[in-house]
Amino acid sequence: MSAEPRLAACELSVKFDRTTVLDHLSVGLPDGQVTAIVGPNACGKSTLLRSLARLQKASSGQVILDGQSIAAQNSKSIARRLAILSQSPVAPEGLTVRDLVLRGRTPHQSAWRQYSVEDAAAVAAAISATGLNGLEERVLDTLSGGQRQRAWIAMALAQDTELLLLDEPTTYLDLPHQVELLELVRKLNRETGRTIAMVLHDINLAARYCDHIVALRGGQIHSTGTPQSVITQNMMQDVFGLSCTIIADPNHGTPHIIPT
Amino acid sequence: MAADSSSVAFSGHRPHRLMWLGIGILAMLISALLSLRLGVRLIGWADIGRALFSFDPDTADHIVLWQIRLPRMVGALLCGGCLGVAGALMQALTRNPLADPGLLGVNAGAALGVVICTIALGLTDPAQFIWAALAGAAIAAALVFALGGNAPSGTGRLILAGAAVSALFYALIRGLLLVSRSSLEVYRVWVLGGFDNVTFYMVATLMPFLIVGLVLAFAAGFSLNALQLGESTAQSLGVRVGFLQLLTGAAIVLLCGTTVAMAGPIAFIGLIVPHLARVTAPTDMRWLSIYSAVYGATLMALADLIARSGMFGSNMQAGVMSAIIGGPVLIWLVRSKGVRKL
Amino acid sequence: MIYTVRLGSLSVRLARRHLLIGMGLLLALLIAGGMALQLGQFDLGAGDLWTAYRGELDKISQMILLDHRLPRVLVAIGAGAAFGVSGAIFQSMLRNPMASPDVIGFNAGASCAAVLAILVFGSARFVLPWALTGGLLTAALVLLLAWDRNGKSGIDPYRLILVGIGASLTLGATSDLLMSMTDEQRAADMAQWLTGTLNARNQADAALIWGGLAALTPVLIWLQFPLNRLIMSDDFVHGFGLRLAGLRLLITGVGVLLAALAVSVAGPLPFVAFVAGPVARRVLKTGAPVLFAAALVGALVTLGADTAARMLSVVQLPAGVFTAVIGAPVLMWLLVAQFRKGAL
Numbered sequence: 001m002s003a004e005p006r007l008a009a010c011e012l013s014v015k016f017d018r019t020t021v022l023d024h025l026s027v028g029l030p031d032g033q034v035t036a037i038v039g040p041n042a043c044g045k046s047t048l049l050r051s052l053a054r055l056q057k058a059s060s061g062q063v064i065l066d067g068q069s070i071a072a073q074n075s076k077s078i079a080r081r082l083a084i085l086s087q088s089p090v091a092p093e094g095l096t097v098r099d100l101v102l103r104g105r106t107p108h109q110s111a112w113r114q115y116s117v118e119d120a121a122a123v124a125a126a127i128s129a130t131g132l133n134g135l136e137e138r139v140l141d142t143l144s145g146g147q148r149q150r151a152w153i154a155m156a157l158a159q160d161t162e163l164l165l166l167d168e169p170t171t172y173l174d175l176p177h178q179v180e181l182l183e184l185v186r187k188l189n190r191e192t193g194r195t196i197a198m199v200l201h202d203i204n205l206a207a208r209y210c211d212h213i214v215a216l217r218g219g220q221i222h223s224t225g226t227p228q229s230v231i232t233q234n235m236m237q238d239v240f241g242l243s244c245t246i247i248a249d250p251n252h253g254t255p256h257i258i259p260t
Numbered sequence: 261m262a263a264d265s266s267s268v269a270f271s272g273h274r275p276h277r278l279m280w281l282g283i284g285i286l287a288m289l290i291s292a293l294l295s296l297r298l299g300v301r302l303i304g305w306a307d308i309g310r311a312l313f314s315f316d317p318d319t320a321d322h323i324v325l326w327q328i329r330l331p332r333m334v335g336a337l338l339c340g341g342c343l344g345v346a347g348a349l350m351q352a353l354t355r356n357p358l359a360d361p362g363l364l365g366v367n368a369g370a371a372l373g374v375v376i377c378t379i380a381l382g383l384t385d386p387a388q389f390i391w392a393a394l395a396g397a398a399i400a401a402a403l404v405f406a407l408g409g410n411a412p413s414g415t416g417r418l419i420l421a422g423a424a425v426s427a428l429f430y431a432l433i434r435g436l437l438l439v440s441r442s443s444l445e446v447y448r449v450w451v452l453g454g455f456d457n458v459t460f461y462m463v464a465t466l467m468p469f470l471i472v473g474l475v476l477a478f479a480a481g482f483s484l485n486a487l488q489l490g491e492s493t494a495q496s497l498g499v500r501v502g503f504l505q506l507l508t509g510a511a512i513v514l515l516c517g518t519t520v521a522m523a524g525p526i527a528f529i530g531l532i533v534p535h536l537a538r539v540t541a542p543t544d545m546r547w548l549s550i551y552s553a554v555y556g557a558t559l560m561a562l563a564d565l566i567a568r569s570g571m572f573g574s575n576m577q578a579g580v581m582s583a584i585i586g587g588p589v590l591i592w593l594v595r596s597k598g599v600r601k602l
Numbered sequence: 603m604i605y606t607v608r609l610g611s612l613s614v615r616l617a618r619r620h621l622l623i624g625m626g627l628l629l630a631l632l633i634a635g636g637m638a639l640q641l642g643q644f645d646l647g648a649g650d651l652w653t654a655y656r657g658e659l660d661k662i663s664q665m666i667l668l669d670h671r672l673p674r675v676l677v678a679i680g681a682g683a684a685f686g687v688s689g690a691i692f693q694s695m696l697r698n699p700m701a702s703p704d705v706i707g708f709n710a711g712a713s714c715a716a717v718l719a720i721l722v723f724g725s726a727r728f729v730l731p732w733a734l735t736g737g738l739l740t741a742a743l744v745l746l747l748a749w750d751r752n753g754k755s756g757i758d759p760y761r762l763i764l765v766g767i768g769a770s771l772t773l774g775a776t777s778d779l780l781m782s783m784t785d786e787q788r789a790a791d792m793a794q795w796l797t798g799t800l801n802a803r804n805q806a807d808a809a810l811i812w813g814g815l816a817a818l819t820p821v822l823i824w825l826q827f828p829l830n831r832l833i834m835s836d837d838f839v840h841g842f843g844l845r846l847a848g849l850r851l852l853i854t855g856v857g858v859l860l861a862a863l864a865v866s867v868a869g870p871l872p873f874v875a876f877v878a879g880p881v882a883r884r885v886l887k888t889g890a891p892v893l894f895a896a897a898l899v900g901a902l903v904t905l906g907a908d909t910a911a912r913m914l915s916v917v918q919l920p921a922g923v924f925t926a927v928i929g930a931p932v933l934m935w936l937l938v939a940q941f942r943k944g945a946l
Contacts, residue, residue, distance in 0.1 A: 435927075
């Protein structure tokens with residue numbers, strides 16, 4: 001990586017009451033790549049993602065977006081460049097898929113401009129990118145888990161940002177749906193060049209679908225880099241306390257963990 | 261396994277906890293004696309003793325003591341104790357630290373029953389209107405739990421359901437009262453909640469209901485311990501959750517309905533007393549109930565003493581005073597951080 | 603069926619269903635208003651309304667119509683609409699179908715101040731400014747106590763609800779105490795007022811509530827947009843770049859002002875604010891905040907309750923009794939809906 005990444009944390013610390021969740025952590029998200037943030041439970045993965053999206057206030061240090069501290073920037077102008085999808089989101093009752101996706105246009109809208117031509121185009125593009133055509137008028141509660149999660153992603157896509165952060169997007173999905181969702185994420189990255197970062201639990205899937213891995217331990221960066229360089233026996237032992245063998249995925253050559 | 265650990269807690273808790281119970285009982289006795297002594301006219305300790313053990317029907321002090329102060333004191337202790345237990349049960353059942361018979365509409369339901377009987381139908385015997393109070397309390401409790409009982413704590417939905425049901429019942433009460441001027445006269449004194457009109461006959465009539473309520477409360481206490489770990493855990497420990505909820509609900513309705521029939525709607529005691537008890541008592545529900553009863557009785561007797569001291573005008577009553585103090589305390593509880601975790 | 607309207611930079615979406623039902627509610631309100639003008643102890647026909655409009659009615663009828671019934675009907679519609687919008691605003695912002703201003707205690711401050719005014723001045727004549735001041739002061743206090751300095755969201759909904767209920771506990775008990783401290787006549791005045799009544803409203807009351815509504819309408823139209831997003835979780839609202847703390851403060855301010863105005867002219871009519879939002883949402887089959895429809899439903903409920911109160915005047919019952927009676931089935935219905943959701 002040559003240039004500064006657009007979104008980066010710099011000496012970032014976050015404290016809840018007296019517990020330190022992130023401890024002087026510095027990390028950048030490589031532009032145009034898919035990054036996975038991995039680590040054991042309670043290592044601060046979600047907090048890092050939320051801090052990068054200015055949902056979590058830093059106790060010290062800062063998050064830099066486009067060369068400027070994110071705390072100093074106008075929230076609406078951030079929302080036009082960066083979208084975040086939180087963990088297991090809940091939709092208001094009776095909302096249709098189209099209504100939900102249209103909500104993603106909020107940073108481009110105002111009380112007077114609620115449905116511009118661009119809004120309509122972005123909503124249509126997001127719906128077709130996520131393969132939800134034909135389901136636009138369905139109420140969200142009536143969709144399957146996988147479809148619902150794609151609808152949420154469509155909402156984040158409609159926000160039309162170059163940076164997209166997803167907090168555990170595969171939670172509560174079965175394996176086929178997890179794979180389907182990650183395929184979609186990678187397709188979005190390849191086709192539009194979006195920078196995407198997500199928190200993932202499954203290291204094997206992270207290795208398979210992401211270009212860049214950030215391994216967190218105890219609120220600090222353990223290692224960052226390509227899946228091949230980060231996912232090692234040592235890292236698994238240090239970060240997760242898991243002893244394992246690592247083989248190359250017979251289909252794709254990416255690292256694959258086999259616990260011993 | 262749960263049975264083992266809680267029976268250990270029941271028998272072998274640390275001594276300084278028992279000390280708090282002792283202090284509570286002492287305070288209760290002192291406030292009881294004070295409420296016999298203090299009043300419009302002061303009665304000396306010696307006279308109190310004489311009146312209690314060798315009653316002389318010609319001495320004014322003796323009559324005041326037996327006719328007014330003693331029933332009043334007994335009423336305040338009983339109501340306070342029962343409200344404390346009811347509050348502890350309610351907080352355990354809903355796993356919501358802000359549950360209180362006043363906030364959750366049970367008092368309002370009982371009040372509607374009492375108002376219909378005493379004011380609209382002109383009944384005066386507590387033996388007659390207690391059933392209406394219990395029915396009203398049961399209906400309100402059922403409504404509130406159906407509306408918000410399964411809500412996760414921290415959403416406030418249960419409390420809102422209680423507030424909505426209370427608002428509805430009090431609006432209906434007001435509507436009934438406006439039918440006649442004379443009923444309003446009775447109501448506006450009664451709604452303040454107090455022990456001015458408590459007689460031994462009333463206490464004797466309502467006593468069986470309180471006893472049944474307390475027995476049910478104690479019976480439910482053991483299984484409520486398991487319920488604190490969550491419904492599914494309790495179920496897997498062999499607790500019949502539906503039956504337990506019914507049992508506890510019946511205890512709450514009996515205790516609150518009877519209290520309202522005796523002294524009018526009294527808020528707040530049921531809210532704050534279990535919090536005091538939890539700080540000092542063992543975690544076992546049965547001990548918590550006993551502590552809550554003692555603390556509740558003490559607080560109620562003190563509130564009654566202060567209310568009739570004349571400091572706040574002649575209309576002040578224990579019930580309205582506890583409600584006026586209750587608001588700020590509730591706000592303080594909400595603002596202090598621990599409340600959600602309790 | 604959804605229409606898209608684009609005019610220069612202005613663009614909005616309008617669902618045909620919402621438009622049709624909105625117009626239906628408006629029509630129903632107009633008819634109910636016309637009926638309310640005619641009905642009463644002094645019967646007026648539909649033709650009389652027309653002659654009165656042309657200024658050709660006899661003096662007594664003219665007086666009854668213009669000085670008594672018209673202001674009363676206007677106050678009922680205005681106060682009902684204000685209650686309805688206020689309820690819908692709070693329910694959406696706090697994401698809870700039961701969190702209306704009457705339940706979370708914003709009306710208790712106005713009531714307590716009104717009772718105090720009756721106690722001090724001996725009659726209900728000076729109640730209005732007191733109620734308005736009391737309501738706003740209470741709201742300011744509740745907001746101050748519910749404000750979360752550490753969070754990004756400003757008002758914590760859970761805390762606002764509980765602080766409101768705490769305030770109403772104290773203020774309600776204080777009202778009861780004040781009511782016990784006075785003579786029979788004043789106590790009756792207080793009881794009437796506390797239940798909510800539209801007896802003897804005049805043109806000034808109508809002007810106040812309609813003036814308030816007119817002044818707040820542009821804000822309300824603007825508020826639809828952020829409110830529609832605030833019903834989603836805090837993270838989304840932040841993520842969309844909306845200023846949650848400021849919005850919550852503004853919305854609470856508008857909701858409180860509407861409720862305080864309505865309480866000042868009509869008393870704390872129970873349950874109008876509570877029922878209007880859920881009924882409007884159910885009629886329109888949407889989960890979105892529907893301020894306009896809630897206003898119409900609130901106005902219809904209040905007008906209906908007041909007309910019923912006037913017609914059944916064997917015993918003079920205030921309108922509040924009837925709105926409470928309307929509230930009961932809605933509470934039951936919320937309950938049934940809750941059950942059905944649990945069964946799913």
